Amino acid sequence: MLNLLFLVFLSPLLGFLILSLGRGRISQNLAGVIGVGSIGISALVTLGCGIQLLTHPSADGAYTQLLWQWMQVGSFNPRFALRLDGLSLTMCGVITGVGFLIHLFASWYMRGDEGFTRFFSYMNLFVASMLFLVLGDNLLFLYFGWEGVGLCSYLLIGFWYQDPANGSAARKAFIVTRVGDTFMAIGLFLLFRELGTLDIQQAMATAPGHFEVGSKTVTAIAFLLLGGAVGKSAQLPLQTWLPDAMAGPTPVSALIHAATMVTAGVYLIARTRVLFELAPLALHWVGIVGAATLLLAGFTALVQTDIKRILAYSTMSQIGYMFLALGAGAWQAAIFHLMTHAFFKALLFLSAGAVILACHHEQDIFKMGGLRKKLPLPFWSFIVGGSALCAVPYLTAGFYSKDEILWQAFAGGHIDLFLAGLFGAFLTSIYTFRLIFTVFFGKEHSAAHSGHGISYTLPLAVLLLLSTFVGGMIHPPLSLVLPAGPGEGGGEMEHKIALLSGTVAILGIALAGLLFLGDRRFVKWLNNSALGEPLGRFFGAAFGFDWLYDKLFVRPFLWFVRVNASDYLDRGIMAAAGSLQSLNGELTKTQTGRIRWYAASVAAGAVLVIAVAALT
Amino acid sequence: MTPVPLEHSLLLAGTLFSLGLLGILVRRNILFVLMSIEVMMNAAALAFVSAGSRWAQPDGQIMFILILTLAAAEASVGLALLLQLHRRFKTLDTDAASEMKG
């Protein structure tokens, strides 16, 4: 079974090829079958491979399949090789499993759209690229997938291309992440110069012998890789693209901008763990970036009105938790949270999609309301998913992973990170239930019609189940890949921390209920108060990062290209040509056409020459 | 008979040459221009002859004959030009033919 591993990515890739070549010729039904089926095959192969890997473990718990040698230039010889170990298996499971459900849901969501086939071809290409990313055993191969998912993200955000705003959101996403990618590429150059290889296993094996702990070079490499990770995972300071990316169809937001692609940064750092452990400073900064992002995103989410943007900021903040976990050395907990987050965030996005479609593409939560009767399935999905997001104790998947992160941060002595996480959890509860209370309770604002059909109910139901404690029971097989975090088997203290974080979550929910159920008098007063109003605007603008980048980068760039549109260097050269031309004009005037003038100049010239000859 | 000193004849040749040049510069009638050219040529020829006699070399007189033929050729071409000029522009003014001005 393991030697069929290549099918995992080949199947979506073939799906992409068939759909893109056959567009316009195949019906929507067939396109849906191909698009969803290819991911289904991929998921089944992953399952089979996973079972075999876990039941017949090899010495290092990994299986490598060499496809072909990409190139060989001197000592640089990257391979196309797939490596399946606990970490990549977990990622593959999330990508193909959750991916399959989202594809299935999308076949309902996108029905009737004229770009149906195109949509599924992009989605399949995305899954294939994402699998490249997690299966590649070489950093260059990983980079291949890394850029590939970026492209698909671009294509899917701008999927409804008629609206220029979507196009600009898509470009923003690609370019901002590309900035991160470029840092990462430079990191790869530096790594190659130092270690002479980009093979992950080889590099991780030789790195501890090559670098001293905390040496400048390895710190630089780690920071550059972190640059790539923050770009892809929408962390500070490259987080600005994610909220805009919600311009894409909702299944895209679920798959790419919640469950899989945005967590690639977490995967990258986990994959290159050895380098980060050699650079404690960089690792510490991973945690700080995570903590800062989760707070920033939490505050921003408090005042957003667009249902998808709220979820986008919550994604940002949950990935902040993962970064925080990585920074605290809770490697396994980070990946565990990545997995549970994929479940409940996909659920939230899909049900948000159901709500949006039911309300005729309305996304403003304040124009919705009282939907719990009309849309029972999305309502319960939101309740369960939202609780998981807030980590309601014991019942939800999110609790098990988030609690582990907080406990390990605490146990590892990262009190600052722990407190940030705890406060973030409080914010999460407030904004999540603000959303739920506003959309599903209160007065009915709009007419809504519920979806139906297996491709609508099944994905939601499965994800709903996985978002409860059932999802928390799944333990990713990471023990051979990543070290155990600090405070393993904490006992008494761990229990207390769990209790504390659980209380905070419940408190947050209660506060949200207090504020947003009923007629919201206090909130209205707060919004109009002298302090609340500007603060609200500041939060609403996500702390003004967009404004800052616009002033710092976009404006100067546009100014320069506008001023220099006609190429001043060319004008310089043409000015030289122009001056020759005017000299020519002057000299032409001496050509009078009069013989007397010519004779005089001949004579004067002769006199001059003779004089020079005689005098020297 | 004492030979004429070289300086004298060169002075004469120079004067004639300058007069010819002056004639070209100030006259616009092509006939006079041609005549001035003849004067200049003869001035040059005179210089050759006197130099030849000074050093008792035959070259000076050979050059004189060359210049004589040159002058004849020049006169024929010049007169042909004169006729063309007259036919085209109905005038003998050289400035009228300034069609080549830039």
Next chain:
Amino acid sequence: MILIWLFMVPFIGGLLCWQIERFGLTLPRWVALGTMFIVLMLSLLLWHTGDYSQTLLGGHGHWVEEFSVPWIPRLGISFSFGLDGLSLLMVVLTGLLGLMAVACSWKEIARNVGFFHLNLMWNLGGVIGVFLATDLFLYFFFWEMMLVPMFFLIALWGHNIPGGTSRVFAATKFFLFTQASGLIMLVSILSLVFVHYRATGTLTFAYGDLLHTPMSAATEYWLMLGFFVAFAVKLPVVPFHSWLPDAHSQAPTAGSVDLAGVLLKTAAYSLLRFAVPLFPHASASFAPVAMWLGVLGIIYGALLAFSQNDVKRMVAYTSISHMGFVLVGIYSGTEQALQGVVIQMLAHGLSAGALFILCGEIQERLHTRDLREMGGLWSRFSYLPPIALFFAVASLGLPGLGNFVGEFLILLGSYKAAPVVTVFAASGLILAAVYSLMLVQRAFLGKAKSDEKLRDLNAREVVTLVTLMALLVGLGLYPQPVLDISRAPMAAVQEIYQTVGHSGTVAADTATIITTAGAP
């Protein structure tokens, strides 16, 4: 012997095209197509049969294939050709893009079809001559010879953009830039020959003999500069670049394909073949300047590409940006970078060629190339926009396509030699994304100006473009066959740098840059 045929076939084919026009208007096209097909097949035959582990580049080893007869023996000029991996790849590219150029002008050219193809064939023949000549006089002969037909291609069959400069202006600008720089190179060639004559007593223009000519450091520097200027204009290196956008925007499609795909490569090829091996010390000390010029080109080209409204001008500026990478790679002198240069040249030839073909096709249908009048074309074609998207994405360096392999190898290799330069060059990756996506947005996305469907690509156009796509994917996923062919020449270039002790780390040092810029 086969080398002679490689460039004789286009010359003969060109004459045939010219004369056969009187028997039918499509005949010249078929003859030209056949001619380029023969060239391509001949070069592939050479690829198949030769052993490319050898090269004379650098002075050791020998040519894989050679041909030489005396021409003007008294002056040491001979009619000699040599082939190694580098020239083979360039000739294959020429044959392939020649084929594409003929195919894409099938409908576009209606006037003087025969004479058009004569010029196209002769131009390509001249290019092949440049790639093969191993006698500097002969090389210069071909270098100049490829200009004249190109001048006519632009001046006679170009477009006159309303409000823009005229095609004759563009052709003249192109001609003057390249001719003037060519003259500087001629002076350098002659000086080199005389320096060699004074040192050894033999008068020769042969490449192999002129390598390792003993000369003083100052002489070497000046002669190298003479060569460099000629190649810098052709490559083109900012600030000598401005002929390129003008020439591209006026040239017919075939001319643009030829210009971007092949003509620019003659400069990179010549830097590798002549400027570096003939003047190793000077090249090594000039390297930091050249690399910074490359970085300038990358950034400047990308910035200007963004602001263009004429889509062909835009692609022209992207070429400048991409060629900046080539310049950085050539002067960093590491094996990865040099191999990357080869891949980049091929990949850029294919992708820029394809983009120009697409521009031509859009113009044929919309009768404009102004991006402000496009928009929303995605819904008006069915095949053209995705294909254009593919090439735009190739041009921004997406992994899996040839351009990525080229750029990545160049940057990876250069980083070892000059980290600071590389970091600045890498910013080109971001800027490339900015302009490529802007191109896609402005041309294809957004609201359509009208709902009227446009005539989609026909079979000929699809085949042309799909071939190029397949080759780019091949180059991106399995570049090894190409890398194997170019390994020996690139290793030789690297060895040249090594023997003169070019350690790239100096390149990062600004003090060195200033001192070398002020040299000799």
